[in-house]
Amino acid sequence: MKVAIVGAGIGGLTLALELHDAGLDCELYEAAPRLRPVGVGINVLPHATKILARLGLEEPLAAVAVTTRESAFFNRFGQLIYREPAGRLAGYEHPQFSVHRGDLHAVLASAVTARLGPARLNLDHACTGVTQDEDGATLAFRSTSADRPLPPARADVVIACDGIHSRLRGQLHPGEGPPLYCGVNMWRGTAVHAPFLTGATMTRAGWLATGKMVIYPIRDDIDGHGNQLINWVAEIETPQHADRDWNRQGQLADFIGAFADWHFDWLDVPALITSSAEILEYPMTDQDPLSHWTHGRLTLLGDAAHPMVPRGSNGAGQAILDARALRHALATIADPATALRAYEAERLPATAKVVRANRATPPDAILREVWQRTGDRPFTRIEDVIDPGELRAISDRYKDVAGYSHEALGNL
Numbered sequence: 444m445k446v447a448i449v450g451a452g453i454g455g456l457t458l459a460l461e462l463h464d465a466g467l468d469c470e471l472y473e474a475a476p477r478l479r480p481v482g483v484g485i486n487v488l489p490h491a492t493k494i495l496a497r498l499g500l501e502e503p504l505a506a507v508a509v510t511t512r513e514s515a516f517f518n519r520f521g522q523l524i525y526r527e528p529a530g531r532l533a534g535y536e537h538p539q540f541s542v543h544r545g546d547l548h549a550v551l552a553s554a555v556t557a558r559l560g561p562a563r564l565n566l567d568h569a570c571t572g573v574t575q576d577e578d579g580a581t582l583a584f585r586s587t588s589a590d591r592p593l594p595p596a597r598a599d600v601v602i603a604c605d606g607i608h609s610r611l612r613g614q615l616h617p618g619e620g621p622p623l624y625c626g627v628n629m630w631r632g633t634a635v636h637a638p639f640l641t642g643a644t645m646t647r648a649g650w651l652a653t654g655k656m657v658i659y660p661i662r663d664d665i666d667g668h669g670n671q672l673i674n675w676v677a678e679i680e681t682p683q684h685a686d687r688d689w690n691r692q693g694q695l696a697d698f699i700g701a702f703a704d705w706h707f708d709w710l711d712v713p714a715l716i717t718s719s720a721e722i723l724e725y726p727m728t729d730q731d732p733l734s735h736w737t738h739g740r741l742t743l744l745g746d747a748a749h750p751m752v753p754r755g756s757n758g759a760g761q762a763i764l765d766a767r768a769l770r771h772a773l774a775t776i777a778d779p780a781t782a783l784r785a786y787e788a789e790r791l792p793a794t795a796k797v798v799r800a801n802r803a804t805p806p807d808a809i810l811r812e813v814w815q816r817t818g819d820r821p822f823t824r825i826e827d828v829i830d831p832g833e834l835r836a837i838s839d840r841y842k843d844v845a846g847y848s849h850e851a852l853g854n855l
C-alpha cells in the first residue's frame with residue numbers, strides 16, 4: 444500500500460516515521476520550499492513522548508528541549524495557587540518536553556530524511572486537490588516558489604496533514620464557515636533570560652479577563668552562561684483580532700499595559716517581554732468538530748482534522764496520537780478505505796472531546812476558579828480560597844480527556 448502524506452509538519456512527519464516503522468510505503472508532499480525553524484514554544488506531554496520514544500526520538504529531543512519538571516499556576520499578583528510535578532517526576536514512564544517548535548520539527552525531519560531517504564520528502568509541493576477512482580487517488584500540485592503546476596502523484600490513500608489552513612479539509616467540507624474566534628487574542632515571543640523557579644517550570648499566571656501569561660523555558664544554556672531561551676504567551680480577552688497567521692508581527696503597545704506591574708520575586712514579567720527580539724500575534728481560534736474526516740481513500744490528521752484553541756498543550760500531542768492510531772489501522776486492515784474509517788472511528792470522538800475541553804475546562808480553569816472566588820484580589824492562604832484537592836481534580840480531569848492520565852497511557 445502506498446500512502447501519500449500532504450504536509451510535513453509535526454503530524455505528517457510523525458506519521459511518516461510510524462508508517463516506515465510498520466514497513467509501509469509512504470511519500471511526503473510539503474508546500475514550503477524549504478524547512479525552516481518557524482513558530483515558538485510547544486509542550487510535548489507524556490502521551491506524545493511515549494510515542495516519540497518508541498520511534499527512538501527521546502534522546503535527540505532531550506538534547507534540544509527542556510525536560511519539564513513541574514507545572515505551576517499563579518494569580519496576577521505572583522502568588523502561587525497550585526503546582527504539580529511533570530513527566531517522570533509525576534511518575535510517568537516518559538518525560539514532558541518544553542521545546543521550540545522548530546527544534547521538534549528538525550528532530551522529526553532529520554529522522555525522516557535518515558530513515559526514508561531525502562527523496563521521500565518532496566518540498567515545494569503544495570497539494571491543490573485529490574481525485575479518486577477505483578484503483579487509487581491522484582494528487583494535484585503547484586510549486587509554491589514558481590507558482591506553476593507540477594506533475595501529479597498517485598497513491599492508494601492520501602492523508603491530509605496540512606494544518607490549520609487545510610486545503611483538503613476544504614475539499615471534504617466546502618460549506619464549513621470561517622474559524623471561530625474564542626474572544627482571546629495572543630501575543631507570543633521568546634527572550635534570553637536566567638533560569639527562574641526550578642529552571643524547568645511551565646508557568647501559567649493571571650486570568651484572561653485582565654491578562655494571562657504562559658511562560659516556560661524551551662532551550663537550556665543558549666549562551667554558555669547558563670541563560671535559557673524563555674517562551675512566553677500573553678493572552679487577553681478582546682474583540683479585536685487579525686486573521687490566523689503563525690508569522691504575523693505583533694505590537695508591544697497593544698498588550699504590555701496588562702502586565703506592566705507584574706514584577707514578581709520569581710520573575711520580572713514586563714522586563715522579560717520587553718527584552719524579546721520579536722513579537723508575534725495570533726488569535727485564539729478553533730473549529731467545531733466535524734461529522735467525518737474520511738471520504739474513500741482520503742482522511743485528515745492533526746490540525747487539519749481538529750484545530751483547537753491552544754490552552755491544553757495538546758495541538759502537537761493530538762497530531763502525534765493520530766499518527767500512531769493511523770499506523771495501527773493501516774498496518775492491520777488491508778482495505779484502505781476500511782482502515783481510514785477505523786482510524787476515524789477511534790480518533791474523531793476522542794479529539795472532539797479535547798476541542799471542547801480546551802474551550803471550557805482546560806488546565807487553566809484552575810486560574811479562572813481562583814480569579815472568580817477571590818474577586819481578582821490577592822489572598823492570604825490559598826487553602827482559604829479553594830481546597831487544593833479541587834485544583835488537582837481540574838488538572839486530572841483534563842488529563843483523562845486528553846489521554847495522558849496514567850490509566851490512559853497504559854493503553855497507548
Ligand SMILES: Cc1cc2nc3c(=O)[nH]c(=O)nc-3n(C[C@H](O)[C@H](O)[C@H](O)COP(=O)(O)OP(=O)(O)OC[C@H]3O[C@@H](n4cnc5c(N)ncnc54)[C@H](O)[C@@H]3O)c2cc1C
Binds near residue numbers: 485608746758
Ligand atoms: C509556521 C507554524 C508555526 C507554528 N507555531 C506554533 C507555536 O508557536 N506554538 C504552537 O503551539 N503551535 C504552533 N504551530 C502549530 C503546531 O505545530 C500544530 O498545532 C501541531 O503541531 C499539529 O501539527 P500538524 O502537523 O497538524 O500541523 P502543522 O505542524 O501546522 O503542519 C502542517 C504542514 O502542512 C503544510 N501545508 C499546508 N498546506 C499544504 C498544502 N496544500 N500542501 C502541502 N503542504 C501543506 C504546512 O506548510 C506545514 O508544514 C505552528 C504551525 C506552523 C505551520
